[in-house]
Amino acid sequence: MSRATRKKPRSKAEQRAESIEQILDAAEFLFSKNGLYGVTLRDVAKRVGIHTTLVHYYFQDKQNLFEEVFARRAGVTSGRRMAALEAYEAEAGETPTVEGALRAFLDTDLDLYYEGGEHWMNYAAFCARVSNTPEGAELMDRHFDPVVLKLVSIVKKALPHYSDEDIFWGYHFVTGALMNTLARTGRIDRLSDGLCKSDDFPAVKARIARFMAAGFMSLGTKV
Amino acid sequence: MSRATRKKPRSKAEQRAESIEQILDAAEFLFSKNGLYGVTLRDVAKRVGIHTTLVHYYFQDKQNLFEEVFARRAGVTSGRRMAALEAYEAEAGETPTVEGALRAFLDTDLDLYYEGGEHWMNYAAFCARVSNTPEGAELMDRHFDPVVLKLVSIVKKALPHYSDEDIFWGYHFVTGALMNTLARTGRIDRLSDGLCKSDDFPAVKARIARFMAAGFMSLGTKV
DNA sequence: ATTATCTATAGATCTATAGATAATGC
DNA sequence: ATTATCTATAGATCTATAGATAATGC
Numbered sequence: 042m043s044r045a046t047r048k049k050p051r052s053k054a055e056q057r058a059e060s061i062e063q064i065l066d067a068a069e070f071l072f073s074k075n076g077l078y079g080v081t082l083r084d085v086a087k088r089v090g091i092h093t094t095l096v097h098y099y100f101q102d103k104q105n106l107f108e109e110v111f112a113r114r115a116g117v118t119s120g121r122r123m124a125a126l127e128a129y130e131a132e133a134g135e136t137p138t139v140e141g142a143l144r145a146f147l148d149t150d151l152d153l154y155y156e157g158g159e160h161w162m163n164y165a166a167f168c169a170r171v172s173n174t175p176e177g178a179e180l181m182d183r184h185f186d187p188v189v190l191k192l193v194s195i196v197k198k199a200l201p202h203y204s205d206e207d208i209f210w211g212y213h214f215v216t217g218a219l220m221n222t223l224a225r226t227g228r229i230d231r232l233s234d235g236l237c238k239s240d241d242f243p244a245v246k247a248r249i250a251r252f253m254a255a256g257f258m259s260l261g262t263k264v
Numbered sequence: 265m266s267r268a269t270r271k272k273p274r275s276k277a278e279q280r281a282e283s284i285e286q287i288l289d290a291a292e293f294l295f296s297k298n299g300l301y302g303v304t305l306r307d308v309a310k311r312v313g314i315h316t317t318l319v320h321y322y323f324q325d326k327q328n329l330f331e332e333v334f335a336r337r338a339g340v341t342s343g344r345r346m347a348a349l350e351a352y353e354a355e356a357g358e359t360p361t362v363e364g365a366l367r368a369f370l371d372t373d374l375d376l377y378y379e380g381g382e383h384w385m386n387y388a389a390f391c392a393r394v395s396n397t398p399e400g401a402e403l404m405d406r407h408f409d410p411v412v413l414k415l416v417s418i419v420k421k422a423l424p425h426y427s428d429e430d431i432f433w434g435y436h437f438v439t440g441a442l443m444n445t446l447a448r449t450g451r452i453d454r455l456s457d458g459l460c461k462s463d464d465f466p467a468v469k470a471r472i473a474r475f476m477a478a479g480f481m482s483l484g485t486k487v
Numbered sequence: 488a489t490t491a492t493c494t495a496t497a498g499a500t501c502t503a504t505a506g507a508t509a510a511t512g513c
Numbered sequence: 514a515t516t517a518t519c520t521a522t523a524g525a526t527c528t529a530t531a532g533a534t535a536a537t538g539c
Contacts, residue, residue, distance in 0.1 A: 053490060053537055060491080074398060078302035081527060092493055097529060099491095173392055173447035175297060182454055189455060209456040210471050217444025218437035224396035231405055232412060233432040248433050252479035259478030260471055276511055276516060283517080304501060315519055320503060322517095 061099055063089045066160060069110045073167035077107050077176050108180065111171070114164045115184035118153055122188045125149040130195055140254035142195040146188075147219060147250050154223070155242040162225070162240070169224035172216075189216075200257065207260045215253045222249070284322055286312045289383060292333045296390035300330050300399050331403065334394070337387045338407035341376055345411045348372040353418055363477035365418040369411075370442060370473050377446070378465040385448070385463070392447035395439075412439075423480065430483040438476045445472070 067088040071080040082103055086093040100106040125145040133141055154165040171177025189212065196208055225239040237244065290311040294303040305326055309316040323329040348368040356364055377388040394400025412435065419431055448462040460467065 056491065056537085076299050076301060076397070078299060082529090083527070093528085094494085094530085095492060101529095103528075169396055172451075173396075173444070173449050174299070178449045178451055181451060186455065193455075205456065205459055206467065207471070209452060209460045210467060211475065212455070213444060213452045213460070213468075214437075214441035214472065214475055217442070218440035220444065221396070221436060221440025226396050226401045228395075228401055228404060229432060229436045232409065232416075232435070233428065236428055237432045237436070244429065244433060245436075248430070248483055249437065251482050252434065252437055255482030256475035256479040259474045279511085279517065305503090306501070316502085317504085317520085318518060324503095326502075 057099075060089075060091070060095065064091075064096055064099060064106070065110055065113055066163075068106050069113075069160070069167050070163045072107060072110060073163050073170050076170060076174065077103070082106075107176065110167065111177075111180045111184065114161070115180075118150060119185055119188045121153055122146055122149050123191060126188065126191045126195060133195075135198075137195050137199045138254070139196055139199045139257045140250055142192055142199060143215065143250040143253050146192045147215070147253075148246050150219070151222075151242045151246045151249075155246075165223035166225055169220040169222075172220050196257065200261065203261060208257075211253070211257045211260060214256060218249060218253065280322075283312075283314070283318065287314075287319055287322060287329070288333055288336055289386075291329055292336075292383070292390050293386050295330060295333060296386050296393050299393060299397065300326070305329075330399065333390065334400075334403045334407065337384070338403075341373060342408055342411045344376055345369055345372050346414060349411065349414045349418060356418075358421075360418050360422045361477070362419055362422045362480045363473055365415055365422060366438065366473040366476050369415045370438070370476075371469050373442070374445075374465045374469045374472075378469075388446035389448055392443040392445075395443050419480065423484065426484060431480075434476070434480045434483060437479060441472060441476065 064085060068080070068085045071084055071088065074080075082096045083093050085106070086096050096106065100109060122145070126142065129141055129145040130137065154161045168177075168181075172181055193208060193212060196211070197203070197205075200208065222242070222245050227239050229237045230239055287308060291303070291308045294307055294311065297303075305319045306316050308329070309319050319329065323332060345368070349365065352364050352368040353360065377384045391400075391404075395404055416431060416435060419434070420426070420428075423431065445465070445468045450462050452460045453462055
């Protein structure tokens with residue numbers, strides 16, 4: 042991994058791009074573990090094998106580095122999910138189902154992380170880690186509101202007699218379960234004594250949309 | 265709030281107890297917002313209106329303060345939920361339901377935070393904030409494993425033909441939804457344009473156990 | 488000529504401790 | 514006498530910048 046052992050890239054543009062990528066990768070990994078305040082720019086630089094000042098050179102300050110880590114992959118995930126939701130909407134016509142909408146939203150995302158390899162898994166953990174922090178909340182709003190509101194609109198069409206409150210609270214449960222998955226804390230591994238594994242996204246994908254769709258349906262049957 | 269404006273407590277034991285409580289309250293609030301690394305002992309001392317050294321005097325170091333914030337209320341919440349689960353188990357006999365078990369687990373906890381006032385709400389946010397961090401994971405295991413495993417055992421009895429994997433993954437979704445509730449990030453407020461409110465725990469209580477129970481039931485119907 | 492990278496360092500924290508002072512306790 | 518609280522400070526960071534050096538670009 043050390044920079045010295047690798048052949049230098051030829052052009053300056055390549056050098057620049059590679060340094061920026063490496064810094065973002067290192068920051069993404071470290072922020073996902075320890076959050077904004079638990080990571081120093083020295084940690085990031087050390088992980089890449091460069092001097093701290095280079096991080097400042099490319100990213101000005103820490104807050105900006107953090108936001109660029111968030112932004113780098115946010116467009117890809119929200120774009121993919123938006124496309125999947127729109128495709129489902131077109132396909133389902135006037136009779137969409139909650140489960141269909143959730144599959145487009147959840148399964149598409151789980152696939153992206155799982156099939157995207159280590160970096161995408163780190164990004165998933167990063168998002169989960171910051172989703173319940175003041176720093177992260179505003180970023181979540183800015184990058185993910187459109188795709189979430191699209192999901193909500195399809196669920197509303199599937200459940201026309203539901204109150205908006207029921208639908209938003211249902212989404213609140215869905216996103217909690219998703220974030221707990223992306224975080225991969227290892228808690229489920231320890232609780233189940235190794236039976237379930239935090240990074241087994243296929244196991245989650247096999248269950249989450251169906252589970253959550255059934256949850257939504259239950260909110261219609263008032264007691 | 266300032267310490268100078270208040271009459272000093274009489275005995276040393278009282279003084280000691282009051283200082284310790286105030287430090288824990290301040291740390292709980294600040295850690296819930298910014299996590300272990302986002303809070304300095306100076307921040308904590310400043311919020312209480314004492315000198316930083318007093319925090320060291322009572323709590324040795326930061327890590328220990330953090331753990332004591334966690335531990336102070338952990339026994340109460342896990343004890344209450346354990347009692348509720350045992351009562352439900354006795355009442356339901358050989359035919360417990362998933363929803364009954366979840367009500368004992370979830371509603372009991374939501375009541376505690378909501379009826380316990382500001383401090384308990386802060387503790388809830390603190391737990392949610394640290395639940396997906398390395399620092400917090402080990403504390404969650406240590407303090408909450410017994411009550412979670414009790415819940416799991418009742419759900420197993422309610423769903424005897426289910427695989428253990430299905431039950432643990434179901435719990436994983438439940439705890440994600442619960443933590444997202446306790447965190448009170450305000451995201452649901454903004455998404456729903458004020459219709460739902462993060463601190464409206466009664467609204468969550470009205471839905472979460474039924475929603476999650478229906479989710480569990482759906483895992484039995486393989487497609 | 489321009490850009491990537493490093494050296495050196497200022498200035499501002501932060502944690503933690505030693506030792507002094509002030510208040511209660513017997 | 515003992516315990517709570519404060520003063521002073523050491524030592525170790527951390528962020529950020531100025532300016533030097535080394536590598537590519539034309």
